[in-house]
Amino acid sequence: MENSDNIDSTVNNSRPNSTADDNEEDEKDVWLDLIGIAADPPDRREKCENCHRPQVVCWCSSVPSPPLRSRSRIVILQHPAEQKRCLRTAPMLSLGLEPGKCLVFRGKRFPQSRQVEGDVSLESIMTAKNTLLLYPSKDSIPLDDLDPSDGLFNLILLDGTWPQAKGIYATSPLLHKMRQVRLVMSRTSTYVIRTQPMEGFLSTLETAAEALAVLERDDRFRDELVRPLQTLCKFQLANGAVEHQSKEYLIKNNQYNKPVGHRLNKLLRAAKCSKSAEESNNNDDDGGEKKLSES
Template identity: 45%
Template sequence: MFGDLPVEVCEGRPMCWRCRRPQKVCLCPFLPVHPLEVSTRLYIVQHPAEESRVLRTVPLLAACLPPGKCNVLVGRRFSEETHPDLAAVCQDSRTLILYPGPSAENLEELVHNHRGPEEPPSTTHHNVIIIDGTWSQAKVMFLKNTLLHLPKQVQLSTAACSQYVIRTQPTDMCLSTLECAAVCLSILERNQHIQDVLLKPLRALCSFQLQHGARVHHSKEHLLRNGLYDKRMLQNKRKIKRLEKLVAEKSLSLDERE
C-alpha cells in the first residue's frame, strides 16, 4: 500500500539492508531473529527533515516488525486527494492517532474500557498513526492536516523518561517515535515483551554512541529547572515561555492521572 522505508544513502559506506545502518555499526544483533507478530498496523507520518537525520529510530522500529505493519509516509501536508490510502486509514473507526492534548483519551483506559479482560488482542485490530519529527514539527503537522483530526486521539499515561539519551527532548516525559510505538504496541497487544524487544536496539544505539564520544542529552525541562539552559537561548523569551508552558501542561496532566 505504501512505499518502502526511505534508505539513508551514505556514499562509500556499505549499508545494512535490515537496520539501515552502516555495516560497521550494524545493529542487527540486537534485533529480533524473526519479526514480531502483531495485529496492530503502524502508520508513521514523517516530517521530511527526519530523513536526513543519522540517528533515526523509525528504521529500527520497521526492522523489528513484519512487512505492512510499519508504514512510513514522508511529507508536511496530507489530504484525501494526495494521499487516498492514508485518508482511508484515517476514516477507519479502528484508527487511533497518538497525539497528546486535552481531547486525547489515555490509551490504557481506552483498551481497558473497550475490550473484555479475557478477550485476546487479535480480535481487535487497530491502526495507530504516529507523527515523526521534533515536537514543534509534530504540532504544526497535526494542526495543519485536518485529515489527522479524524481518528480517535489518544495519549500515553506513562511517566517513564526517554531512553533515547543522545537526543535532546523538550521535557523529561517526551519519548522518541520508537519508544511511543513500543508502548502503544505493548498496550494494544497486551504483551510487555514487545516493548522490551523494541527498546533493545535503541539501547544498543545509545550505548555505542556514548562509547564513541557522544554525551548524554538532558531534556530542556531538566536544564531549565536546574539553571543549566544555554544563556544564549534564554534571550529568546518566546521560546522559553513555550517550554515553560509545555512543562506546566505535562505536570498538570500527571496530577490529573494521580
C-alpha cells in the same frame, strides 16, 4: 609581394579566432568534469543491506528475530526533514515488526494523492473507524482506557520535531476528526544521545513500543523493540558522544545557557499545569480513600 601580404594577413586574422575556439573547448571540458563530480563524497564503507548503516555501527543484531507479530498496525506520518537525519528510529520499528505492521508516509500534510503503501491507501486508513491518532490534545483519552477487545487498531504517529509534528497536525484537517489518544506514563527516554525538549518525551520508536505494549497487553513490545536504540546509543557513547539531558531538566538545574524560546516556554507551562492537575487528582483520591477507611 601583394599576394604574400594577403596570405600573411589572412593567417594573422585567423589566429585569434582559433585561440577563442580552443578556450571555449577547454571551458566545456571543465564544465563536463564538474558535472561528473558527485554531489556528496563517495562513502567507501560497507553498509548493511537491512538498516543501510555502515556495518561497524549496524544495530540489526539487536532487532527482534523473528520480527514481533502485532494485531494492531503502526502508521507513521513523517516530516520530510526527518528522513535526512543520520540517526533515526523509525527504521528500527519497521524491521522490528512483521512486514505490513509499520507503514511510513512522508509529507507535511496528509493525506495526499497517490500515498499508497502496498495495496493500502493512506486516505482509507485515516477514514477507517478503527484508526487512532496518538496526539496529546485536550480531547485525547488515555490509551489504557481503550478496550482491546474492540478489535485491531491503526495507530497513527507523527514523526518529526515537536514544531514539525504540530505543523502536520495543523495542516491536516482529517487528523482532527479522529479518535485521539495519549500515553500516560513517566518513563525517561533511552535516546540519551539526542536532547529531548521535556522530561517524558520519547522517540518515535519508544512511543510505538509503549503504545503496542498497551494495545497488545504484552510487555515484549516495550522491551524488545527498543533494543536497537539502546545498541546505537551504547556505541555512540563509547565513541565520543555525550549523554544529553532534556531541556526541561537543564532549565530546572540552571544549566541551560540558551534563551528559552516561546515554544519551549509554552511546553514548560503546560507540563507544570498537567503535573499540578495530576497531583490534585491524587490528593482527591487519597482523601476519598481516607474517608472510606474512617467510615
